Amino acid sequence: MSVNITFLGGTGTVTGSKYLVQHDGKQLLIDCGLFQGYKQLRLRNWNPLPIAAADIDAVLLTHAHLDHSGYLPLLHRQGFRGRVHATPATCDLCAILLPDSGHIQEEDAAFLNRHGYSKHTPALPLYSKHDAIVSLNLLHSEVIGKTFSPIPGWKATFSSAGHILGAASILLEVAGRRILFSGDLGRPDDLVMNPPDLPPEADTVLIESTYGNRTHPKEDxxxxxxxxxxxxxxxxxxxxxxxxxxxxxxxxxxxxxxxxxxxxxxxxxxxxxxxxxxxxxxxxxxxxxxxxxxxxxxxxxxxxxxxxxxxxxxxxxxxxxxxxxxxxxxxxxxxxxxxxxxxxxxxxxxxxxxxxxxxxxxxxxxxxxxxxxxxxxxxxxxxxxxxxxxxLESSSAHADATQLISWLKHMKHAPSQVYVVHGELDAADAMRQRIERELRWRAVVPEHGSTWPT
The missing domain is CATH 3.40.50.10890 (Rossmann fold)
Structure with missing residues (x-):
């Protein structure tokens, strides 16, 4: 049976990362992020996922930023009861970020209600601090570099992605296919974080493209x-x-x-x-x-x-x-x-x-x-x-376009398919063109909600 990926977020935008991997009746979610920015994107946070949360077997997080982890309290409230696998530092950070996110949403809703600024009566938080605290029970830490099994017969391995504390790329192995999720890649010259690990070999790659059409200035x-x-x-x-x-x-x-x-x-x-x-x-x-x-x-x-x-x-x-x-x-x-x-x-x-x-x-x-x-x-x-x-043009924690290409070049063999994700449309398409032109690999920018084979 085939292994498919449905792009539920992080496509055409840098927020809301969610990639659903499906094979033989099993379903695994890579990242579980909130949409941010334009109102039409933020409204997606209020819409139910096209799959029942209870039918998802496991979640893997690349890192703790809310555009990658902030939907977890909602997923739990909707019925998800599986494990959420993440690096130890990501688990530590989620214990800080998720309750704070719920608290801020409650505070913002209360402020709007106090001053009558909301179009809704009453304004409601997307989720509460309590929702977030309860969802932390789902977290299960995995050591970087050590292969584990999130679903029987499936294997996953975290490698360091730089970017922020605990950030990781994920190699997922299922049904003979190797799928590499870059996560958010850090810069090799970051002031605080070590550079990302080199990528493992993979058949399919999902590469972020936040800065897919730009290079960082030489000025630090x-x-x-x-x-x-x-x-x-x-x-x-x-x-x-x-x-x-x-x-x-x-x-x-x-x-x-x-x-x-x-x-x-x-x-x-x-x-x-x-x-x-x-x-x-x-x-x-x-x-x-x-x-x-x-x-x-x-x-x-x-x-x-x-x-x-x-x-x-x-x-x-x-x-x-x-x-x-x-x-x-x-x-x-x-x-x-x-x-x-x-x-x-x-x-x-x-x-x-x-x-x-x-x-x-x-x-x-x-x-x-x-x-x-x-x-x-x-x-x-x-x-x-x-x-x-x-x-500040030089303070980004993301690899720029040339650094992303350099990271991909360390793969000894060309993957059969590259999906360019986590970028605005112009940045993602610019990265697609560079991958096709410089590496001569097949690359596509998937649309939100689309399903593609691995």
């Missing part, structure tokens, strides 16, 4: 970040930095620590990390030193370069502080969380600055700011954008 993040922070400090402004709580926040803390140590920015410049999730993730790093480039000294500096802000009261109190100061706050594309309150407060003042630190999916507030719009919609209000907006 330190060279980009230093002048921006010097400018905002010199005018007494506040820099609001939307960050992904896992990965980007820690990379920025490390970069700021290096800049202060070198004297490239004022050593007295106050730094605040306003995200309980980012605080807890930063505390988690020393438990997984093998994944990191950083030694104990660098990890200590990272953990102490900022004032850690955890309670809502502490977060609100930041508005009473005078600049200069830097506030790192989740979420990285300004889709929700505490950063929205900081943006609403600081965007109207021309002395202030917003620093965007990575990919901004179309339809997100981060994308609106990156495009230079004069207003941005926050909590049903149009907020004037008078602050300087800076987009």
């Amino acid at each position: 993040v330190l060279a980009e970040l230093a002048p921006a922070l010097k400018r905002v400090a010199s005018r007494g402004g506040v820099a609001v930095v939307p960050v992904f709580a896992v990965g980007r926040a820690q990379a920025l803390l490390h970069a700021i620590a290096l800049l202060k140590e070198r004297g490239d920015i004022p050593r007295s410049l106050p730094i605040f990390l306003d995200s309980p999730m980012a605080v807890h993730t930063t505390e988690l790093l020393p438990r997984h030193p093998d994944a990191l480039r950083l030694d104990t000294h660098a990890l200590h500096k990272m953990a102490h370069i900022a004032t850690m802000v955890e309670t809502p009261e502490q977060s609100k109190a930041l508005a009473k502080h005078h600049g200069p100061m830097v506030i790192l706050s989740a979420s990285g594309m300004a889709t929700g969380g505490r950063v929205l309150h900081h943006l609403a407060h600081y965007l109207p003042d021309h002395r202030n600055m917003v620093i965007l630190t990575g990919y901004q999916a179309p339809g997100t507030r981060g994308d609106t700011l990156a495009k230079g719009n004069s207003t941005v919609r926050i909590h049903a209000q149009d907020v004037a954008v008078n602050a300087e907006v800076v987009q």
Whole structure:
């Protein structure tokens, strides 16, 4: 019998990753992510999957970012009771991210209901903190490099993907077919994470394409970040930095620590990390030193370069502080969380600055700011954008197009099929063309909901 893949997310967009592998009546889901960005994408989160959750035998996660793991609480609520296999660090991070995601959704719904901003009465969270906590019981950790059996007769092996703590590529072996899921691949020159492992041999490859049509600048993040922070400090402004709580926040803390140590920015410049999730993730790093480039000294500096802000009261109190100061706050594309309150407060003042630190999916507030719009919609209000907006081009945790091609080139034999996923349509198609032109491999960009053979 054939082995088929149905693309339930992460196609035509960088969010909502879900790849359903089916063979001989068994069904396995690779990644279980939330859709983010445009409203028509976010609405997919509310739609039931085209398969009953109870009929899925197992889930494998490439990593803990919500666009890869954030649908798990819903899947459990819909009846899934199988195991969710992930690396130890991904299990640790999901225990931080998923409850926080539920909490933020409850907070955002409560805020909309309090102020009457919602078109729905009442506004409801997609899932609750309790839903998320209960779903954590499904997690089962697997050691990187050690083959395991998620379904009898099926084999799977995690290999390191760089990108963030615990991120992995997955080799799935079923019915004589070897299917490689790249997951989100990190950069070989990342400031914090070790480079990805080389890819194993496979018959079918799913390759991410977030930066499939771009290459990163030669200038590093330190060279980009230093002048921006010097400018905002010199005018007494506040820099609001939307960050992904896992990965980007820690990379920025490390970069700021290096800049202060070198004297490239004022050593007295106050730094605040306003995200309980980012605080807890930063505390988690020393438990997984093998994944990191950083030694104990660098990890200590990272953990102490900022004032850690955890309670809502502490977060609100930041508005009473005078600049200069830097506030790192989740979420990285300004889709929700505490950063929205900081943006609403600081965007109207021309002395202030917003620093965007990575990919901004179309339809997100981060994308609106990156495009230079004069207003941005926050909590049903149009907020004037008078602050300087800076987009760091070198801070991405994703491999660029050339680095993705280089990773694929390490495969000794050409796969029979490559599926280009996890990219906007222009990026995915550009990657498809490069694979066909430079590697002479068969490549296709699958459509959402389509089913393809392996």
